[in-house]
Amino acid sequence: MAVLTAPHPKPPVPTPSRGGRARSPRRTPPLVLAFVLIPLLAESVWVFWPALQGFYLALTKWDGVSAPQFIGLDNFREMAHDDVFRSAAVHTVLWLVLFGGLSALLGLAAALLLQQERRGVGFYRAALFLPVVFSLVATALVWQAIYQPDGVLDQLLASVGLDSLRHAWLADQDTALYAVIVPALWRQIGYVMVLYLAGLKGIDPALYEAAKVDGAGAWQRFRHVTLPQLRSVNAVVLSVIVIDSLRSFDVVWSLTRGGPYHSSELLSTYMYSTAFQSLRLGYGSALAVVIFVLAFGVIASYLVRAFREAD
Amino acid sequence: MANLQPSRRRLLAGLGAAGTAALLSGCVTSTSSGKSSSKGDVTLQSNLSAPQAKTAMEDIVAAYGKKGSRHASLNTVAAETFRTQLPTYLTSANPPDVYTWYPGSVANAYARKNLLLDLDEVWNSSPDLKRYSKAQNRLCTSSAGKKVFVPATYYWWGMFYRKSHFAKWGVRELPKSWDDFLDLCDKLKSKGVAPIGLGAGGNTPWVASAWFDYLDIRINGAQYHRELLAGKHRFDDPEVRKVFDRWQEVLPYFDPNGVAIPFQDATTALLNGHTGMMLIGTFFADAAPKSALDDIDFFRFPIVDSKVPLAEEAPVDGYFASARTGRREQVLDLMSYLATAEAQETYIKGSSGTVLPCNPDAKDAGTALVKKGRAHVDSAAEITQFFNRDSSDALQPTADTALTKFLAKPKSIGSILTDWQRDAEKIWNA
Numbered sequence: 061m062a063v064l065t066a067p068h069p070k071p072p073v074p075t076p077s078r079g080g081r082a083r084s085p086r087r088t089p090p091l092v093l094a095f096v097l098i099p100l101l102a103e104s105v106w107v108f109w110p111a112l113q114g115f116y117l118a119l120t121k122w123d124g125v126s127a128p129q130f131i132g133l134d135n136f137r138e139m140a141h142d143d144v145f146r147s148a149a150v151h152t153v154l155w156l157v158l159f160g161g162l163s164a165l166l167g168l169a170a171a172l173l174l175q176q177e178r179r180g181v182g183f184y185r186a187a188l189f190l191p192v193v194f195s196l197v198a199t200a201l202v203w204q205a206i207y208q209p210d211g212v213l214d215q216l217l218a219s220v221g222l223d224s225l226r227h228a229w230l231a232d233q234d235t236a237l238y239a240v241i242v243p244a245l246w247r248q249i250g251y252v253m254v255l256y257l258a259g260l261k262g263i264d265p266a267l268y269e270a271a272k273v274d275g276a277g278a279w280q281r282f283r284h285v286t287l288p289q290l291r292s293v294n295a296v297v298l299s300v301i302v303i304d305s306l307r308s309f310d311v312v313w314s315l316t317r318g319g320p321y322h323s324s325e326l327l328s329t330y331m332y333s334t335a336f337q338s339l340r341l342g343y344g345s346a347l348a349v350v351i352f353v354l355a356f357g358v359i360a361s362y363l364v365r366a367f368r369e370a371d
Numbered sequence: 372m373a374n375l376q377p378s379r380r381r382l383l384a385g386l387g388a389a390g391t392a393a394l395l396s397g398c399v400t401s402t403s404s405g406k407s408s409s410k411g412d413v414t415l416q417s418n419l420s421a422p423q424a425k426t427a428m429e430d431i432v433a434a435y436g437k438k439g440s441r442h443a444s445l446n447t448v449a450a451e452t453f454r455t456q457l458p459t460y461l462t463s464a465n466p467p468d469v470y471t472w473y474p475g476s477v478a479n480a481y482a483r484k485n486l487l488l489d490l491d492e493v494w495n496s497s498p499d500l501k502r503y504s505k506a507q508n509r510l511c512t513s514s515a516g517k518k519v520f521v522p523a524t525y526y527w528w529g530m531f532y533r534k535s536h537f538a539k540w541g542v543r544e545l546p547k548s549w550d551d552f553l554d555l556c557d558k559l560k561s562k563g564v565a566p567i568g569l570g571a572g573g574n575t576p577w578v579a580s581a582w583f584d585y586l587d588i589r590i591n592g593a594q595y596h597r598e599l600l601a602g603k604h605r606f607d608d609p610e611v612r613k614v615f616d617r618w619q620e621v622l623p624y625f626d627p628n629g630v631a632i633p634f635q636d637a638t639t640a641l642l643n644g645h646t647g648m649m650l651i652g653t654f655f656a657d658a659a660p661k662s663a664l665d666d667i668d669f670f671r672f673p674i675v676d677s678k679v680p681l682a683e684e685a686p687v688d689g690y691f692a693s694a695r696t697g698r699r700e701q702v703l704d705l706m707s708y709l710a711t712a713e714a715q716e717t718y719i720k721g722s723s724g725t726v727l728p729c730n731p732d733a734k735d736a737g738t739a740l741v742k743k744g745r746a747h748v749d750s751a752a753e754i755t756q757f758f759n760r761d762s763s764d765a766l767q768p769t770a771d772t773a774l775t776k777f778l779a780k781p782k783s784i785g786s787i788l789t790d791w792q793r794d795a796e797k798i799w800n801a
Contacts, residue, residue, distance in 0.1 A: 125461070210628075320779065
């Protein structure tokens with residue numbers, strides 16, 4: 061409990077800097093240290109240690125009951141020949157591109173549309189943000205009712221004379237994946253919109269005025285002022301999207317459980333069903349490691365690039 | 372601000388101490404002797420979370436408490452959570468004592484890992500259990516010859532229909548053979564009804580396994596079926612292929628929405644007359660309106676090969692206990708109570724009443740449907756449980772994938788069976 065030693069009797073009053081660099085404090089106050097160390101301790105017990113154990117479990121064969129049996133890299137070798145893993149990986153990439161790409165694009169579009177303070181704009185913002193508030197499982201139940209045979213969507217299609225398009229949307233391997241992306245998107249757009257709205261608010265209006273004076277049109281202002289100014293928000297949005305894509309689980313699990321016959325399987329649902337349904341916890345952990353490496357790889361490489369550009 | 376510091380410090384000190392205590396207690400638990408405390412009530416972990424079933428379990432526990440000096444405490448957990456957590460419960464250092472679960476191969480898998488309490492003493496001393504049938508005895512015995520399970524209730528699967536609808540469609544005779552069954556399907560189809568409802572969509576793809584189970588026990592027999600699920604035969608064997616050849620004959624009569632809706636919706640379609648009949652267990656009646664219950668009837672899954680001994684699916688539910696319990700005496704006492712006619716009648720009264728008691732002296736709900744169900748099971752030469760109970764929960768997803776794929780693409784049955792065998796091997800070798 062070194063962090064709890066008595067603090068300095070009189071904390072030094074930082075002298076205001078006069079144009080030069082601010083003087084760094086002589087030593088970190090114990091209270092600050094405590095605020096860092098205690099959460100770190102909690103985090104290492106409840107997050108880091110289990111995560112490390114997950115890495116170890118990826119190298120074992122384990123049914124959750126007997127002791128794990130060390131098998132080296134066999135799980136990863138099996139993955140190389142596993143068709144379901146391959147299709148789950150392809151679906152995850154597809155999900156990342158469609159769900160991630162569309163939610164970023166549509167979120168940005170919504171933010172641009174709703175950034176100006178007009179009468180009633182608050183209502184539209186709230187309406188778009190509302191799905192974020194609902195639990196994803198509840199969202200999935202609502203969408204299940206929409207998609208089911210003779211559900212809302214099919215009735216809508218029939219009422220406009222598109223009977224031929226009526227479909228068991230979630231039970232057909234050709235449409236299941238796309239059908240589950242829609243509710244996920246419906247929820248994500250509001251969230252991304254809020255991030256971009258915050259970014260847009262931070263842009264100095266003088267830049268737009270200057271651009272206008274220079275004769276820039278609306279598109280040019282967007283292309284040369286808005287987009288570059290949003291760079292820092294983009295990094296946040298990308299991180300959020302990549303993480304949300306790779307952990308997208310609840311909506312898929314509630315709607316299709318990765319089926320029919322793995323056609324909407326993502327790496328996350330495959331990991332869950334392998335670990336907790338088929339009770340192959342070693343292989344499930346290996347899948348979790350792959351997901352971690354993917355998420356970490358994508359985000360780290362983007363952030364490194366973004367920071368390099370910023371320098 | 373300065374005078375707030377001491378209290379803030381105290382708060383931090385408190386937090387630190389609490390964290391340390393939590394850590395230490397964690398260490399102690401993980402290195403403890405693996406025995407739960409021998410004091411306090413015996414804990415009964417139940418997966419029966421449906422409102423009626425939950426109340427019925429509470430009634431049993433209350434009645435047990437009134438009976439003597441010993442008490443039990445009930446802990447109801449959502450079924451899916453219970454299933455995924457069960458291995459963790461059983462291997463934990465301080466496990467719950469008694470669990471609701473399944474006998475047969477499911478219990479045996481845990482018994483082989485020495486996780487289940489030996490219940491020989493209860494079976495030898497309880498006057499109730501001594502009267503249980505031979506089949507029940509066999510089902511509750513592990514491969515090492517120990518009793519590990521106390522059965523409580525069972526239910527049956529059959530082709531369910533509404534009497535009034537069949538009368539309206541002019542169905543006078545119920546089918547016995549496969550050919551009769553195909554004729555009935557033709558007749559229902561001519562009336563504009565989807566003859567066979569399924570309900571393998573949504574979160575209940577496992578319902579399709581009932582068709583696989585029944586066709587296999589009708590064509591290859593119960594013995595072969597159990598061996599197949601235990602990995603002693605291959606899913607791409609010609610015997611299994613025969614099952615799907617027959618299934619293909621009735622596929623055109625299946626409700627096209629069968630793989631798109633869960634069984635609860637399929638049940639509604641059956642009750643509303645959109646589908647004619649459905650292969651399902653009596654549990655579906657839990658959600659049926661009371662007014663429809665008297666109109667529900669069933670017939671035996673048709674005989675395909677008369678030379679094959681008659682088998683029926685009649686899954687048994689009951690209890691097993693953790694080998695690591697520290698309250699062995701209390702557990703054995705509770706187990707012998709759970710085997711009594713009184714406990715099982717309490718359960719049947721409190722729940723929807725469509726299950727049958729395992730105790731031969733216990734009264735069932737007494738309805739015509741239940742009486743017919745009892746005779747239906749009693750007349751079978753062999754009893755099977757269900758796909759996941761005769762194999763394992765781990766094998767069920769392989770069947771779900773294979774069977775829903777077959778329903779959508781019956782022509783690719785060759786590759787479906789090859790894939791099924793490959794997936795099943797991964798589970799058997801795990």
